[in-house]
């Protein structure tokens with residue numbers, strides 16, 4: 001682990017700002033180079049950059065009051081988290097902000113501010129444990145944690161989990177762009193070939209990708225009232241259908257009047273890539289963890305990976321996906 005001066009670099013790269021407990025654990029964990037900060041650490045079967053691991057440990061230890069009314073957005077990184085956060089926030093707050101294009105919080109706040117990450121935001125500081133008791137219900141949080149690593153209180157409560165994933169080809173390309181943008185020093189850009197090898201071997205942020213998806217896929221079959229699984233591609237293809245399903249799942253379905261008045265279309269428009277990515281707040285500014293807001297908006301399309309991956313790479317990812325997920329009845 002490096003020990004850089006901390007005020008010069010963004011929080012997500014501050015590797016020395018972790019607790020002694022985290023440092024001791026890291027000394028025992030498998031380690032790999034790459035992607036974002038100098039190392040990834042494998043904890044409970046999944047890979048995290050150093051600062052993220054601090055947050056994982058802290059939220060596992062301290063997020064012990066998950067409520068039945070909580071809603072947790074869980075995603076594999078780069079599968080559309082920002083979009084789902086915006087949609088869910090707008091859905092739950094539609095009565096509070098009926099004039100969506102006038103005074104809606106999404107017009108002035110980034111979706112990650114409105115729906116904070118447990119491990120990357122709320123519990124990311126080694127010395128601070130947030131008091132979340134005063135947040136009105138339903139509380140809306142998010143995480144990239146795999147099912148096996150969720151805090152025990154999340155498993156034990158009847159909170160709702162909204163799980164979103166995206167086909168691994170586009171997820172990989174999106175992650176490759178994102179991490180290169182966030183690395184800061186243009187000199188050490190991750191090469192596509194090297195990153196691809198790592199991704200296929202399961203070594204990516206919160207990877208292995210396939211095991212992450214599989215964990216939630218299996219649980220969503222066993223616990224359909226608790227976990228709703230969504231695919232980015234489905235959301236792009238039929239957003240109003242997915243939004244209606246989502247509304248029903250979290251217990252606030254759209255009324256016939258709302259449908260007739262165009263509330264669904266308004267929410268979809270407000271949360272569209274075109275609107276969100278062009279808002280001033282999302283063109284500048286940073287998250288509390290240091291990432292620039294604009295890094296979360298690139299292209300927002302299905303199939304962009306075809307512009308980057310060779311036919312062999314595509315075939316290789318398809319084979320892995322079929323082998324690891326198709327066998328369990330899951331396909332993108």
Ligand code: A3P
Nearest residue numbers: 078079080081082083174272273297298299300
């Ligand atoms: P691309 O890099 O393929 O463009 P996450 O939010 O999980 O970090 O995922 C980021 C990906 O979602 C990026 O994909 C980003 O462009 C896309 N995205 C962000 N906002 C979106 C929106 N409102 N609608 C659709 N896609 C969106």
